[in-house]
Amino acid sequence: MKELTLDAALEGPFSVRFTPTGGRLSYYTLVNNRYLPVESVDAFLRFKRHGQGRAELTTRTYAGQLKLFADWCADRDISIEKGVGQFSHFVAWLRITPIARVGRGHGNLRTQATCRGILIAVGELVTWATELGYADDQLLKKLKREETSPQLYGTQYRARTHIHRAPGDSNELTKWATQDEYWAMVKAVNSERDRFLLIVMYELGLRIDGALGLHISDMHLSKTPPKGCDYRHGHHIHLIQRENKENSARAKAPEGSNYRLPVEEDSVTEQYHIMRAERDKALERAGKESSYVFVNIRGGIIGEAMLYNNAYKMFKAAAKNAGITRDLSPHSFRHSFGYNHRSEERPIVMRLMGHKSEASTDRYSDVDEKQMREAVDRVPSPLNPQLKKKKP
Numbered sequence: 051m052k053e054l055t056l057d058a059a060l061e062g063p064f065s066v067r068f069t070p071t072g073g074r075l076s077y078y079t080l081v082n083n084r085y086l087p088v089e090s091v092d093a094f095l096r097f098k099r100h101g102q103g104r105a106e107l108t109t110r111t112y113a114g115q116l117k118l119f120a121d122w123c124a125d126r127d128i129s130i131e132k133g134v135g136q137f138s139h140f141v142a143w144l145r146i147t148p149i150a151r152v153g154r155g156h157g158n159l160r161t162q163a164t165c166r167g168i169l170i171a172v173g174e175l176v177t178w179a180t181e182l183g184y185a186d187d188q189l190l191k192k193l194k195r196e197e198t199s200p201q202l203y204g205t206q207y208r209a210r211t212h213i214h215r216a217p218g219d220s221n222e223l224t225k226w227a228t229q230d231e232y233w234a235m236v237k238a239v240n241s242e243r244d245r246f247l248l249i250v251m252y253e254l255g256l257r258i259d260g261a262l263g264l265h266i267s268d269m270h271l272s273k274t275p276p277k278g279c280d281y282r283h284g285h286h287i288h289l290i291q292r293e294n295k296e297n298s299a300r301a302k303a304p305e306g307s308n309y310r311l312p313v314e315e316d317s318v319t320e321q322y323h324i325m326r327a328e329r330d331k332a333l334e335r336a337g338k339e340s341s342y343v344f345v346n347i348r349g350g351i352i353g354e355a356m357l358y359n360n361a362y363k364m365f366k367a368a369a370k371n372a373g374i375t376r377d378l379s380p381h382s383f384r385h386s387f388g389y390n391h392r393s394e395e396r397p398i399v400m401r402l403m404g405h406k407s408e409a410s411t412d413r414y415s416d417v418d419e420k421q422m423r424e425a426v427d428r429v430p431s432p433l434n435p436q437l438k439k440k441k442p
């Protein structure tokens with residue numbers, strides 16, 4: 051077996067590349083200008099992804115951080131090992147050199163937090179290499195000595211050895227709710243409203259705020275959209291940023307008022323109608339009307355928009371009643387959504403999750419929405435067979 055070494059000469063410049071090996075094995079790595087991976091960094095990133103079970107995107111962050119150090123070393127014609135020996139110079143360079151990468155922050159100095167992240171990444175690489183015997187013990191000591199150098203310009207950095215966690219212990223792996231947990235919670239709630247809330251959080255990846263901000267008029271759950279809506283890819287909902295005076299819920303819609311999410315008919319639409327029957331009956335009995343989808347049907351003032359705190363408590367209670375002992379937060383459903391769509395291209399997932407992305411021009415928005423629809427269709431809802439089974 052070939053010995054890994056941190057002492058190989060580096061040939062830059064480097065770029066971060068995605069290695070699509072599929073599912074849980076995909077990770078980002080660092081390649082040189084001939085598209086060859088930087089062996090030591092590549093092995094480290096594989097360890098992060100496969101050994102520690104860290105997320106694909108985590109390896110992307112690491113790769114980007116390590117790229118800076120590798121570039122710096124290559125510019126000086128030195129190995130990573132030599133670079134560590136001159137670590138304080140790298141730290142100084144990092145703090146006084148404006149960001150060269152085109153994009154956000156271009157031309158600005160890096161923040162203290164950004165620098166810290168980069169230094170920690172290099173520290174982890176060295177720690178890992180030392181523990182596995184790819185680097186001399188002295189290297190870690192060197193790194194620690196450099197840490198106390200006056201050239202650090204106020205950046206505190208501590209390299210320390212640590213025990214590597216086995217994949218099973220990793221929080222990263224269990225940050226999202228599993229399908230079984232989701233299903234158990236859906237069964238554990240005792241109103242159709244709460245069930246539908248869990249469904250839109252898990253299946254659409256909505257935050258509580260996004261869900262509670264939904265109005266009946268946002269739900270275009272039919273094959274042909276209502277008049278005035280030009281969406282052409284089936285059932286969908288609109289995420290609209292507006293003042294929701296009753297519960298001050300705010301949808302984070304990055305592209306203003308025309309942000310549309312495709313939904314699955316068999317799970318979302320079906321449960322929506324079940325929920326509506328319960329909701330409308332409660333409103334009628336109380337002699338109330340509401341434009342909100344989620345309203346109080348038993349407690350509080352009947353017909354008023356559901357409040358964030360109540361949704362949060364409902365989530366926690368559902369997890370408890372489902373027998374889930376670990377600490378699941380509402381956000382874990384959003385993580386599940388990201389996880390379930392992990393094999394999709396990043397821009398599509400970003401749009402589905404309402405993350406800020408480059409605004410697409412009108413010309414391309416149709417393509418985007420078609421891709422979003424296809425992405426949603428590729429992940430069948432776990433509820434489809436289950437809900438059917440539940441009903442007599």
Ligand SMILES: [Zn+2]
Pocket residue numbers: 270275276279280281286287288310
């Ligand atoms: Zn519509």
